[in-house]
Amino acid sequence: MHELSLVADIYRTARKAVDAHGPHRIEVVRIAVGELAAVEPDLLSFAWEAVTAGTPDAGSRLDVDFRPAKQTCAACGVIPERAAGSWLRLCPRCQGPLGIEGGDDLDVLNVTFEEEETPA
Ligand SMILES: [Zn+2]
Incomplete structure (x- = not known):
């Protein structure tokens, strides 16, 4: 499932952006996914849960903005x-x-x- 490694990348990017402001907990990460990006938006949300589980950001949400x-x-x-x-x-x-x-x-x-x- 390549969504998982993709989401791990997104999480690292988001975490880095938040770290620049201090030790805050992530609430929502909003991403744009094109229909040709060959990813399944539903799988991204599941992958997000898996990637953030056990981190201070567990319970945060990944919002997918689908772009045709x-x-x-x-x-x-x-x-x-x-x-x-x-x-x-x-x-x-x-x-x-x-x-x-x-x-x-x-x-x-x-x-x-x-x-x-x-x-x-
Ligand atoms: Zn024509």
């Missing part, structure tokens, strides 16, 4: 429909070549963390 790709045909314009089951890069209307834009996102968008009071 945009298909454009030179003759027909933007094509919202998908060839069933696979990415056939031909226009389903005129069989011309399709241009694909975006959809390969895999980014950490932002990290929300808990501000802990320093004991007096």
Whole structure:
């Protein structure tokens, strides 16, 4: 399951960003995942639980912002429909070549963390 190593990477990135502010607990990590990034958004959430278990960030949440790709045909314009089951890069209307834009996102968008009071 390559989602697990991916999420471990995301966690390291998020942890580093939070560490820069101090010893805070992560609440929510928001990521962008494109439909062409070849990851299963549901599996990411499970992997997040597994990766953060036993860390101070256990119980935090991974929010996935799913980004569809945009298909454009030179003759027909933007094509919202998908060839069933696979990415056939031909226009389903005129069989011309399709241009694909975006959809390969895999980014950490932002990290929300808990501000802990320093004991007096
Ligand atoms: Zn077309």
